Each structure stands twice: as structure tokens, then as C-alpha cells.
Amino acid sequence: MNIDILSIGDELLIGHTLNTNAHWIAHELNQIGFTIRQQTTISDEENHIVKTLDDSLSNVDVVLITGGLGPTNDDLTLPVLNNYFGGSLVEDKQVYQDIEKLVTARGFWMNENNKKQALISDQCKAIRNEYGTAPGLWFEKGGKVVVAMPGVPFEMRGMITNTVIPWLKEKYILPEIVHQLVYTQGIAESILAEKLSGWEENLPATIKLAYLPSYDGVKLRLSSIGKNRVQLQSAIDEQVAVLKTIIPTAIYSTQEEKVEEIIGKLLRENNATIATAESCTGGYISHLITSVSGSSDYYKGSVISYANEIKVRELGVTENDLNTYGAVSQQVVEQMAIGVKAKMKTDYALSTSGIAGPDGGSEEKPVGTVWVGMATPNGVVSKKFLLGKDRERNILKAASKALNMLREELLR
Amino acid sequence: MNIDILSIGDELLIGHTLNTNAHWIAHELNQIGFTIRQQTTISDEENHIVKTLDDSLSNVDVVLITGGLGPTNDDLTLPVLNNYFGGSLVEDKQVYQDIEKLVTARGFWMNENNKKQALISDQCKAIRNEYGTAPGLWFEKGGKVVVAMPGVPFEMRGMITNTVIPWLKEKYILPEIVHQLVYTQGIAESILAEKLSGWEENLPATIKLAYLPSYDGVKLRLSSIGKNRVQLQSAIDEQVAVLKTIIPTAIYSTQEEKVEEIIGKLLRENNATIATAESCTGGYISHLITSVSGSSDYYKGSVISYANEIKVRELGVTENDLNTYGAVSQQVVEQMAIGVKAKMKTDYALSTSGIAGPDGGSEEKPVGTVWVGMATPNGVVSKKFLLGKDRERNILKAASKALNMLREELLR
Numbered sequence: 001m002n003i004d005i006l007s008i009g010d011e012l013l014i015g016h017t018l019n020t021n022a023h024w025i026a027h028e029l030n031q032i033g034f035t036i037r038q039q040t041t042i043s044d045e046e047n048h049i050v051k052t053l054d055d056s057l058s059n060v061d062v063v064l065i066t067g068g069l070g071p072t073n074d075d076l077t078l079p080v081l082n083n084y085f086g087g088s089l090v091e092d093k094q095v096y097q098d099i100e101k102l103v104t105a106r107g108f109w110m111n112e113n114n115k116k117q118a119l120i121s122d123q124c125k126a127i128r129n130e131y132g133t134a135p136g137l138w139f140e141k142g143g144k145v146v147v148a149m150p151g152v153p154f155e156m157r158g159m160i161t162n163t164v165i166p167w168l169k170e171k172y173i174l175p176e177i178v179h180q181l182v183y184t185q186g187i188a189e190s191i192l193a194e195k196l197s198g199w200e201e202n203l204p205a206t207i208k209l210a211y212l213p214s215y216d217g218v219k220l221r222l223s224s225i226g227k228n229r230v231q232l233q234s235a236i237d238e239q240v241a242v243l244k245t246i247i248p249t250a251i252y253s254t255q256e257e258k259v260e261e262i263i264g265k266l267l268r269e270n271n272a273t274i275a276t277a278e279s280c281t282g283g284y285i286s287h288l289i290t291s292v293s294g295s296s297d298y299y300k301g302s303v304i305s306y307a308n309e310i311k312v313r314e315l316g317v318t319e320n321d322l323n324t325y326g327a328v329s330q331q332v333v334e335q336m337a338i339g340v341k342a343k344m345k346t347d348y349a350l351s352t353s354g355i356a357g358p359d360g361g362s363e364e365k366p367v368g369t370v371w372v373g374m375a376t377p378n379g380v381v382s383k384k385f386l387l388g389k390d391r392e393r394n395i396l397k398a399a400s401k402a403l404n405m406l407r408e409e410l411l412r
Numbered sequence: 413m414n415i416d417i418l419s420i421g422d423e424l425l426i427g428h429t430l431n432t433n434a435h436w437i438a439h440e441l442n443q444i445g446f447t448i449r450q451q452t453t454i455s456d457e458e459n460h461i462v463k464t465l466d467d468s469l470s471n472v473d474v475v476l477i478t479g480g481l482g483p484t485n486d487d488l489t490l491p492v493l494n495n496y497f498g499g500s501l502v503e504d505k506q507v508y509q510d511i512e513k514l515v516t517a518r519g520f521w522m523n524e525n526n527k528k529q530a531l532i533s534d535q536c537k538a539i540r541n542e543y544g545t546a547p548g549l550w551f552e553k554g555g556k557v558v559v560a561m562p563g564v565p566f567e568m569r570g571m572i573t574n575t576v577i578p579w580l581k582e583k584y585i586l587p588e589i590v591h592q593l594v595y596t597q598g599i600a601e602s603i604l605a606e607k608l609s610g611w612e613e614n615l616p617a618t619i620k621l622a623y624l625p626s627y628d629g630v631k632l633r634l635s636s637i638g639k640n641r642v643q644l645q646s647a648i649d650e651q652v653a654v655l656k657t658i659i660p661t662a663i664y665s666t667q668e669e670k671v672e673e674i675i676g677k678l679l680r681e682n683n684a685t686i687a688t689a690e691s692c693t694g695g696y697i698s699h700l701i702t703s704v705s706g707s708s709d710y711y712k713g714s715v716i717s718y719a720n721e722i723k724v725r726e727l728g729v730t731e732n733d734l735n736t737y738g739a740v741s742q743q744v745v746e747q748m749a750i751g752v753k754a755k756m757k758t759d760y761a762l763s764t765s766g767i768a769g770p771d772g773g774s775e776e777k778p779v780g781t782v783w784v785g786m787a788t789p790n791g792v793v794s795k796k797f798l799l800g801k802d803r804e805r806n807i808l809k810a811a812s813k814a815l816n817m818l819r820e821e822l823l824r
Contacts (some may be wrong), residue, residue, distance in 0.1 A: 011622060018432065038425075040450060041434070049451075071602050190525035192524060290695065293770055301722040306707075310713040314713070412592065
């Protein structure tokens, strides 16, 4: 079963808003066995919408549309689809009640725009919207389905999860899709490809391989589609086992998990706690750790010591070392880790001090120089990294390096 | 001048990787006067690439492609474009030297895959890649341009900024585009649309209006395209002035700036400093503040006090109030703000304490209950917010509310 995703809206098209909707929909639908053929983003323009729909319906079974369902004049999705399927606009009682309930709960009364949103095409079924006033629309014709949903991400997500996926599963018999990710670190894509070329040539035709380079390493993705999930997974597992013999040290995980999730599990298993003392990462490591639900079980807190005086006063860094070696140094980053571990009374602590850029670099310590420290029950270690020139990337990378240092330590 | 953006790669199509490239390219090209007609994401598949190119070239002047330029077997963009333009692959000396320099600087030597990347089509000009081994490709035919770039975001961005935009500006005479954003808060989209309907109907046809709802309010975007930037801007300014008379209190900014940037400017102007004491936001406010380059001028540091013991020990919250009112209370969040302001010796401090979810809610304090505190030179204030059920959104929203409280205070 093939699917196209169509995002409608100038804010996406001209790059004002990042299109997280198409990404999320693709991921969810792929998980349940749909093959995504194309994602398209266009403007609220009738001809272009119709042309894109024509193309999609001649290639796929299902078209999922987001955007253009609001109550304002720049929203065209409902009238265009209503024309496309030859319908008329009629009030949907259930939708009217849903809107009324939502609007009055917020302390407002039904205005003209709210009432207008209860009008849907008589050629579609309404998809109820738990979080907003625009209903979704489900059209069917010749065995094919066209669904329109609002562009507001959590409204759309609610509809996909609660209604669209159950209805699609009822209508189609879907194949199983297995994706296996293999995370590698410390090896460039071209060298990896060279090492794996022999293995790659002998891969069964049913398994598709992709190289996905990113700032924290190259991911390999093995994918397979078929009827029997267990058989697909075991064929892939066999290949991952071979991979592990070719690049044993480069592979660090085969699970689609964020490093902060892995660390959370490991800390919980060890009944251990963590704190951070951050300078150049400015709270980003702490944010990643606390983005995991339940992190209060093992995360106690942090000192973000951006100013040097805070490093001295709050973390016990010696002024002498600060003056002699500078804030971005092994001595300081190790004292920061020891200091915050003692202050927060934790088992582990991570610390960072570096030059995120774009200013502050010198010949000796260029932009991108980052020291990461880690205090453990057995002492303190630290490592220097030479990252790039971009501030945002340096913060992300430094946080990733720090969390990976802890992950490796916890796995020893 | 019209443009299509084509993203090639399964990792984007199936929702493993978020497509930030199309977003970034659209924004940059729109800024210099291109109209984006369509963004498309497809798989590495020859027929689909060719079909999409045919469609684009019959509709637009420029096609910008990312992805599929790596050295591995799943990368098809170069051979497909080379065939499309009827060329042959030849080694480019400059590209070879660039790759060799990059590879040896990393401590490696040229392998077969590296050498392969120096082969480009004799029908294109190479675009040099400052940050990676895959060169970009610039094809021209019949007054139209097709550009292919790697999918790695910072490699692509370097090419667009340093080469593609200068070359496009040389080739085309571009119109001026003016976008004016008007940020509103505290008013729902449907009510806003109702209030603005009369004004909207009388807008000059040359000015396009869009409503952009997001988690921190509804943005209005007024856009206009023409030859004279000054005239376009002044026609839009006139309309913004009218808007301000219709919804005077809802508008909080007309600049495309992040609130952390606005705060940074205001603090610097006032020669004032800031610290944060975060519980439920877990360092995210601190991360936002320090994501602004030069923030060390006004940001001193933070205490992330996830555990209650840290609130007491490090921020001077009284155990009595913690027990009586709970961690998520006015009393505690105000003491946190006062405590961190004194500790970090700053002029302002923000604090948060709330229930981000999904666990930890009660009938009295449901998930989404967040207290934000703010200590200023004149005392301490606090505010309670009832946000949603989603952990990630609650963290983002709470941080946004806190920074907005400070922004309003600094503007008094």
C-alpha cells in the first residue's frame, strides 16, 4: 500500500515554519506497513492542489493532507476537496457539538467562524478533533482514500492516532515492515562503505541498506518488507550479527533510542544518580536528560556556570587554575565535575567547558575546542574535542560527546 | 523567478530524519526574491527523480536538489543527472585536490570512494564543498538551472551561501519580497479573524495575509512582492499601523526575532544580568538564553534544581513551605527566583516549577500546571499557567511563558 503526504501552506513552503507534520506522519504510517512514495509541499492554490491530487491518486492508494482547514479566507482545502469530489457543504451535527463544547470550555461563545467550521462536505466523513475546532475530512472514491487534517501538529497527531490509523487498518491489509538501525561512531562514511562493500554485495535482495550520516556518527539502516514479521527480523538479525564481526568497535547500539534514554535506563539499573556542571553547553545536557519522562528518579540537578566567578564560587574551581590554564582546560573541567558531584551528592557528574563560537577563539584554543569532564565513583576523567565553527552544532555535539562518555562508562 | 526544492532520500521520506534542508533553503531563497512553488521529497529512484525533474522544469526556473550525492551505492543523484543532461563522468582536478586536502587533514588517505567523488559530469560546473567530500553540481540548460547538493545540512548550507546564491544573483534579476510578521498573544485564531475581517477585506490586493497559529500565539504574516523594497515596506507598515489600532494589546512584536534574542538586547541595553532556577524546564530556559551568541555578557548561570533537596540546599527554599504548599507552588517558585538571584548576584532571575507530565499530576495540580517566578530589582512576582498534557510541549511552553514575562518586565 502506497501513500503520498501533501502539506498545504505558504508558511511551510517559504520556510517560515519547519514541516514536522510530514515527518511525523511518514514515520507513523511507515511503522504500520505503508510505503511512502512522495511528500509534497505547496501553496493554498486551487489548481496546484488539484494537479497534485490527480498525480497522487494515479500513483498511490492513500493521500494524507495537512493544512488549509482553518476558518480564515486563506484556507482552501475544504472547498477544493468538496469540488474535487463533487459534493456540497452541509452542517455536521456531531462536529457542531464538538466545537461548541470546546469553545464554551475555553470561556468563549460560538462565533461565525466557529459555526462555519461545522460545515463539511456531504461526500466525506468527519474526523473528530479533540484539541481544536477544525474537523478532519475522510473522502473515499474507487478504493482510494483522501484524508485532510489541520496543520496544527497536536490536532493532526490526535486525529492520526485515534481515527485515521484505525480506519486505514480496517480498510487495507497491510504488509509488515522492519527497519533495523545500527549506530556507529568514529568512522567516516566513505571508510565504512569501503569496509562493508563485500558484505553489502552479498546482502539478500529483500534487505535494503542505507547509510545515514549525522553529527554524532553514521547510522546504517537495514529494511525489509514482507508478510511475516518474525522472519523479516530474523533475516535482518543475521546480517547485523555479520556486521558486528566486520566493525566490532564502531557499533555502539542497534536500538532506535536516544542516548539520554539509554543513560536513563543504565542509571536506573545501577540505582545511580547524576548531575551536570555546564559552561559552553549552557544547560543543554540537563535539558536532554530531563526530556526523558521519569528522569527525576536519577537526575538531581545542575549548576550552569557560564561566568567564571560562578565556577569558583559554586563549583570550587580554584582561581589559580582558572588564571593559569583558562576556563577551557582539563584542570577546570575536572574541578567542575568533582564540584557539582559533591554539591548535588550524586554518583556521577558531567561537565563541559568550551568555545562554542562564533567569538572567543584564539590560535591556541580555536572556536570548537571543548573539554568534557566526568566524575564517577572511581575518580575523574576528561577528554578534549575539536568540534566545528557553528555555535548551534557545537552545543549539540558537545552534549552528545558528554552523554556518550557517560554511556560508555556505565556499560563497562 | 520560481523555484522547486527536491529532497532525495529514504531517511527523509519514511520519517527517520526531519527535513530541515528544504525549510532552510526555502527561507534563504525566498529572502532574496525567489518564489518557492513546490517542495518535494522522494526516494533514490531513477524514474521518480526524472519524472519530478521534468515536472519542475516545465514550471520553474531553478531546481535545487539535496541528497543522494554520497559515495555509496544507494546514491543516485549524480548518475541520474548526468544521464538527464547527456554527459559523461570525468575527474575534476579542483575537486580532487579539495577532497585530498580534507581527507589528509583528518589523518586519512584517499581511498577508492574518495577518488570516486572527484568524478563529476562534464555537463556541469562543480560547487566546492568546504566541509565534506561530495562536490555540488550546477547544470544549466535553456536558461534554467538545476543544482544538486549533498544532504548533510552544514555542507549544503555552505554551498548555498558561498556559491549558489552568488551565482543565482549573477544570472537572474530578482524582485524584492517583503514579509512582515506581527506576533500576537492571548487571542484565538477564530476570534482574531473575526476582529480583523473588515480590515482584511480592505487590504490592497498586492498585500497577502496569512494566519500562523503556534504554541506561543498567532502570528500574522503580511507579504508583498515588487520592485521597490522601500515602497513595499511602507505600504505594509501602513497596514500594520491600522492593525495596531484594532488589536492594540494583543500585538507584542513585529520583528522576526526570537524572544531570547529580544531579551538579550534589552538586558544589554540596561546593563543588567540574569540567572535562572529551573525545575520543570530542566535547563531549557538556560539553553535558549545561551543559544544567543554573546550571551555571556548578561547571563551568569543557573541552578537546575530537579530534586527538592537541591531547592532547599542551593536556593534557600524553606522545607516548611515545600511541605505545606508542595514544590509546584507560588511560595516555592518565588523563593527559587530570589535564591538564585542572590546566589548568582544578578539583577533578574527566572524560576520554574511545574508538572511537565506525563506522570506526577493530581486533581488539585494536574499535568501542565506550571508556576513561573521572576525576581527583579524591585521584588518578586509569579504567575500560574495551565498548559497541556504533552511533556515536550509543556517544557517549550513554560520556557516561552517565562521568557515573555521577563520581556514584558524589561519593556516597562
